[in-house]
Amino acid sequence: MSSSINSVSIIPVIGIPEIQxxxxxxxxxxEATRKNNISIISGDIIVFAQKIVSKSEGRIVKLSDVSPxxxxxxxxxxxxxxxxxxxxxxxxxxxxxxxxxEESCKGRFIVETHIGVICANAGIDASNVSGGDTITxxxxxxxxxxxxxxxxxxKELGVEVAVVITDTVGRPWRQGLTEIAIGCWGMKPxxxxxxxxxxxxxxxxxxxxxxxxxxxxxxxxxxxxxxxxPVAIVRGYRYEPGGKGARELIRNPEEDLFR
Amino acid sequence: MSSSINSVSIIPVIGIPEIQxxxxxxxxxxEATRKNNISIISGDIIVFAQKIVSKSEGRIVKLSDVSPxxxxxxxxxxxxxxxxxxxxxxxxxxxxxxxxxEESCKGRFIVETHIGVICANAGIDASNVSGGDTITxxxxxxxxxxxxxxxxxxKELGVEVAVVITDTVGRPWRQGLTEIAIGCWGMKPxxxxxxxxxxxxxxxxxxxxxxxxxxxxxxxxxxxxxxxxPVAIVRGYRYEPGGKGARELIRNPEEDLFR
Numbered sequence: 001m002s003s004s005i006n007s008v009s010i011i012p013v014i015g016i017p018e019i020q021x022x023x024x025x026x027x028x029x030x031e032a033t034r035k036n037n038i039s040i041i042s043g044d045i046i047v048f049a050q051k052i053v054s055k056s057e058g059r060i061v062k063l064s065d066v067s068p069x070x071x072x073x074x075x076x077x078x079x080x081x082x083x084x085x086x087x088x089x090x091x092x093x094x095x096x097x098x099x100x101x102e103e104s105c106k107g108r109f110i111v112e113t114h115i116g117v118i119c120a121n122a123g124i125d126a127s128n129v130s131g132g133d134t135i136t137x138x139x140x141x142x143x144x145x146x147x148x149x150x151x152x153x154x155k156e157l158g159v160e161v162a163v164v165i166t167d168t169v170g171r172p173w174r175q176g177l178t179e180i181a182i183g184c185w186g187m188k189p190x191x192x193x194x195x196x197x198x199x200x201x202x203x204x205x206x207x208x209x210x211x212x213x214x215x216x217x218x219x220x221x222x223x224x225x226x227x228x229x230p231v232a233i234v235r236g237y238r239y240e241p242g243g244k245g246a247r248e249l250i251r252n253p254e255e256d257l258f259r
Numbered sequence: 260m261s262s263s264i265n266s267v268s269i270i271p272v273i274g275i276p277e278i279q280x281x282x283x284x285x286x287x288x289x290e291a292t293r294k295n296n297i298s299i300i301s302g303d304i305i306v307f308a309q310k311i312v313s314k315s316e317g318r319i320v321k322l323s324d325v326s327p328x329x330x331x332x333x334x335x336x337x338x339x340x341x342x343x344x345x346x347x348x349x350x351x352x353x354x355x356x357x358x359x360x361e362e363s364c365k366g367r368f369i370v371e372t373h374i375g376v377i378c379a380n381a382g383i384d385a386s387n388v389s390g391g392d393t394i395t396x397x398x399x400x401x402x403x404x405x406x407x408x409x410x411x412x413x414k415e416l417g418v419e420v421a422v423v424i425t426d427t428v429g430r431p432w433r434q435g436l437t438e439i440a441i442g443c444w445g446m447k448p449x450x451x452x453x454x455x456x457x458x459x460x461x462x463x464x465x466x467x468x469x470x471x472x473x474x475x476x477x478x479x480x481x482x483x484x485x486x487x488x489p490v491a492i493v494r495g496y497r498y499e500p501g502g503k504g505a506r507e508l509i510r511n512p513e514e515d516l517f518r
Binding site for chain 1: 265266267268269270271357359365367369377427430431432433434435436437438439448449450452455466467468469470472473474475476477479480481484493496507508509510511514515516517518
């Protein structure tokens, strides 16, 4: 039978405390799931919101420590942003993809980060960090972050799980933000139907699905913005183990009509 | 408590037969769920793959009936597509957003459809239709299709459900296709956190989530391409009733940096 005829459950992990730099997220998740009588089992996909991974890895910048460059000051004026935040965003930026013109006052600033993710403000989030003087950056290498978490669950519980690290991003053409996978380990992020046959026996043309992004979106349904639920478990989806991480989800620039 | 602390289940509806023009999808789904011992309950979101909605509405074109225009013949040469399919695609197109140049031989043709969805080939799918001489078009008005399905479940079962109609589309910058909502009724497709407070009491900046697209992506996990599972039930997500349909998910052109 096929891999997709089971029901899939999306289970919020409630009771994750405020994360501090150096915290062991594997221990934190194990403790929270035990309190909720959830057993993590092999085959689970454990989904982490980027922010707690970033915090645990110390990817936090104190704004009062930042000296903005003249370019950051100029851009900050154009985009109506704090020049220190602008400076931090530029530090995470490989390429500016698109920005609003001054008169629109929207302040949108879409960039490619050093790992190749295209998103607003290099994924830098000024909300929800203690104090108000600090901002969180994306993890330096979210696939490696995901791999370490996979290894941690294996070591602590003896289970083979996959891990997806999500960020909330906007999209061209469509209203509203969705979750995408910026880090992934233990499962192939893409599912390729090339050569497989449809229900009528016709061979499918190359159809590659971004499974890890759909996992991220599904987890987003229980990881509300106001609920302090930064972890969810997706259970029952029979993923293909392996893969090279969420970097596979970044379209080859030569094949991208919209770079 | 918040709306998002429950587990969410994604239940595939197995055993949907091949759909013919005029088929009543509500009856078909009720019959299949009964055979699977699933009761549809108020609050469920019933997700339909576009193709069976299109088939039930007779949105099928016989290629042998199509006379391509000279522009369709020319474009077909450029994009390496059957000029009759090209003709049908152009009939569904309001605006050509981007197309490959001849030398790339990729044949990609990204358009805005009459209802404002931006996707390749106006969402026309030449696979998986009986015979091989026929192709399916997107529903003319998927929000109205969704509304009629919502009303049908109310009439037949007395339940208040939401309906999402999905299509599989590519995206700029990211590898792999994902499901999006092209039709939606009974639930608000967007969730606006404006004015709400995060877990630390800070007011969130305007953060609007594309819930219906995340529902579509979640359902995509059980609606495989090869499995004849064109319907799934998303259960346990407490959506907000109302809304104006999936048309709310189409970004206002004046606010789109990437039109």
